[in-house]
Amino acid sequence: MAHLSAAVTIVPVSIDSSDSVTAPRLSGPGTLSGPGTLPGPGTLPEPGVSASRGATAESGDGPGPGASRRGTLRRATPRHRGHPPTRIWQLAATVALTTVALSVLLTVEIRHENNGLVTIGHRAGPEVVATSDLYFALNDMDAQVANVLLVGDQQNLGVSRAEALRIYEQRRQQVDHDIRQAASAATDPGSRQTIDEVLDRLGSYEALAARTILLDQQTPHPAGQPSAATLAQYRQATDLLRAQLLPAARQLTDRHGQTLEASYEAQRGRIGVERVLVAVIGTALVVVLLVLQLYLARRFRRLLNPVLAGATVLAVAGVALSVGLLSSEAGHLTVAKKNAFDSILALSRARAVSYDANADESRYLVDPALAAQYQQAFLTKTQQLADLPDATLVTWDRDFAAALAAYQRDHDDVGWNGLFGTEFRNITFTGERAAAQTTLRRLQTYQLDDRRIRDLATSGRRGDAIALCTSYAPGGSNYAFDQYDQSLAALIAVNQRAFDRAIADGQRELAGRTVALWIGCAVILALLAVGVRPRLIEYR
Structure with a gap:
C-alpha cells in the first residue's frame, strides 16, 4: 500500500x-x-x-476562486443585448409608442375637422347668405320707393301706395337684421370696417328715401308723374344705393365667400395629408405587432399568441375605421361646400340681382329721362342671371327659348352662362333639376312681361305699362316676378337642406370618436401587456 x-x-x-x-x-x-x-x-x-x-x-x-465566475459574466454581458427579454421590450415599446402617436394624431385631426365644419356650416356659410340677403333687401327697399312714386295717389293699380310703404318698412327691418347678423359674425377688421360703412351709408340712404316719400306725399300726382323735386331727391337716393351701398354689401358677401373657400381648401388639404399619415402609421403599427408575434412564436415554440392576435385585429380595424372616417368627412365636406353651398351662393346672388333688375324696371317707368340707362341696366342684370352670347333685349327671349329647348333634349347642353349657368352645371340633389327648370321657365315668363311693359311705354300707353308693372294679379308683372322668386327660393331651399344635412352628418360622425379612439388605444396597450408578460416572467 x-x-x-x-x-x-x-x-x-x-x-x-x-x-x-x-x-x-x-x-x-x-x-x-x-x-x-x-x-x-x-x-x-x-x-x-x-x-x-x-x-x-x-x-x-x-486568480481567486470567484474571479472565474465574474470573468465569465463580464464576457457574456454583450450577448444580452440580443437576448429575448431585451428584444421583447423593444418591440413592445415600439407598439405602445406607435399606438399612442396614432391616437394623438387622430384626436387633433378630429378636433380640426369639427372646427372646420362649424366654420363652414355655422359661421362663414350663414354670413354669406346673410350678406346676400342684405343685398336683395336693399334693392327691394329702393324698388318700393320707386313704386310709391309710380302709383302716386291712384288706387286702381296692382299695388297701392300704402302697400308699397308696408313692403318698404318690411325690407328696412330685414336690412337691419342682416346687418346685425353680419356684425355679430364679423371677426376680421376688414369686415367690421365694411359693416360700419354700410351702416353710415344706410343712414344717409334712409334719410334721402324718407324725404323722397314725404315730398311725394306733399305733392299728389297721377301715376308715373312725380314732381321734379321728388324725382331729383329719388335720384340722389338711388344713386347712393347703387354707387355705395350695394357695392359695400357685395364686398361683404365676397369677403365671407373667400373666407369660406379658404377654410374649405385648407380643411380638404389637411384631411388628405392626415389620411396618408394615418394609413402609414397604422400600417407600421400592424407590422410591428406581427413582427412581435413572429418573434415570440419562433423563440418560444408557440404558433399563436391569442392576446396579441386580438390586439392586431383591433389595430387593423381601428386603422381601417379611422381612414374610413377621414374619407367620409372629406365626402361630407365636398357635398356641403361644392355640391350645395356653391349653388346656394350662386342662387342667392341670382335672387339679389333679380330684385335689382325688377327695381330697374320700376325706375325705367318712374324716370323717363333716364329710361335708356335703366333699360341697359336691366339687360346687364338679366345677362348676369343667364348670359347668352351677344344677346340684346330684342334677341334674348328667342335665344333663351332655344337654349332651354336644347337643354330639354340633352341635360349636358347648358347653353347659357351666368349665375344660372353655375347652378345648372352643379345639379346634384334629388328634386334640384326639376326645381331649377321651373325657376327658368318662370324667369322666361317674367322677362316676356318686361318686354310687354316696354312696348306699352314706348307706344304711348304709359298708364297700361304702369298697371302691368305693378299688378300682383295673374298675368301681371309683379305676379310673374313673385312666382319666379318663389321657385328660386324653393331651389335655394333644396341646396340649403342638403348643406345642413351634410354638415350635421359630418358632426354626428365625429361625435364620441375621441372617446372611442382612446378606449381602443387603452385596450390595445392592455392586450400588449397581457400578451408579453408571461414571456418576460420566464426570464426572471
Whole structure:
C-alpha cells in the first residue's frame, strides 16, 4: 500500500473559463496528469478543499476562486443585448409608442375637422347668405320707393301706395337684421370696417328715401308723374344705393365667400395629408405587432399568441375605421361646400340681382329721362342671371327659348352662362333639376312681361305699362316676378337642406370618436401587456 501511494501523483483538474474540460494525460508510469486528472485512489485532497481549488492555490499563479465566475459574466454581458427579454421590450415599446402617436394624431385631426365644419356650416356659410340677403333687401327697399312714386295717389293699380310703404318698412327691418347678423359674425377688421360703412351709408340712404316719400306725399300726382323735386331727391337716393351701398354689401358677401373657400381648401388639404399619415402609421403599427408575434412564436415554440392576435385585429380595424372616417368627412365636406353651398351662393346672388333688375324696371317707368340707362341696366342684370352670347333685349327671349329647348333634349347642353349657368352645371340633389327648370321657365315668363311693359311705354300707353308693372294679379308683372322668386327660393331651399344635412352628418360622425379612439388605444396597450408578460416572467 505504501508503495502504491508513493507511485501515484495527484495532478489537479483545471476548468477554464470556456467551461471545457481537457482530457487527462499520462505524466509517467502510473501517473495521470493534465487539467482533467482526477485524484487516484490512494491520494486524497485536503479536507474541505476541492481538487480544483487546491490545485489553483498550489500553482500560485491563477486568480481567486470567484474571479472565474465574474470573468465569465463580464464576457457574456454583450450577448444580452440580443437576448429575448431585451428584444421583447423593444418591440413592445415600439407598439405602445406607435399606438399612442396614432391616437394623438387622430384626436387633433378630429378636433380640426369639427372646427372646420362649424366654420363652414355655422359661421362663414350663414354670413354669406346673410350678406346676400342684405343685398336683395336693399334693392327691394329702393324698388318700393320707386313704386310709391309710380302709383302716386291712384288706387286702381296692382299695388297701392300704402302697400308699397308696408313692403318698404318690411325690407328696412330685414336690412337691419342682416346687418346685425353680419356684425355679430364679423371677426376680421376688414369686415367690421365694411359693416360700419354700410351702416353710415344706410343712414344717409334712409334719410334721402324718407324725404323722397314725404315730398311725394306733399305733392299728389297721377301715376308715373312725380314732381321734379321728388324725382331729383329719388335720384340722389338711388344713386347712393347703387354707387355705395350695394357695392359695400357685395364686398361683404365676397369677403365671407373667400373666407369660406379658404377654410374649405385648407380643411380638404389637411384631411388628405392626415389620411396618408394615418394609413402609414397604422400600417407600421400592424407590422410591428406581427413582427412581435413572429418573434415570440419562433423563440418560444408557440404558433399563436391569442392576446396579441386580438390586439392586431383591433389595430387593423381601428386603422381601417379611422381612414374610413377621414374619407367620409372629406365626402361630407365636398357635398356641403361644392355640391350645395356653391349653388346656394350662386342662387342667392341670382335672387339679389333679380330684385335689382325688377327695381330697374320700376325706375325705367318712374324716370323717363333716364329710361335708356335703366333699360341697359336691366339687360346687364338679366345677362348676369343667364348670359347668352351677344344677346340684346330684342334677341334674348328667342335665344333663351332655344337654349332651354336644347337643354330639354340633352341635360349636358347648358347653353347659357351666368349665375344660372353655375347652378345648372352643379345639379346634384334629388328634386334640384326639376326645381331649377321651373325657376327658368318662370324667369322666361317674367322677362316676356318686361318686354310687354316696354312696348306699352314706348307706344304711348304709359298708364297700361304702369298697371302691368305693378299688378300682383295673374298675368301681371309683379305676379310673374313673385312666382319666379318663389321657385328660386324653393331651389335655394333644396341646396340649403342638403348643406345642413351634410354638415350635421359630418358632426354626428365625429361625435364620441375621441372617446372611442382612446378606449381602443387603452385596450390595445392592455392586450400588449397581457400578451408579453408571461414571456418576460420566464426570464426572471
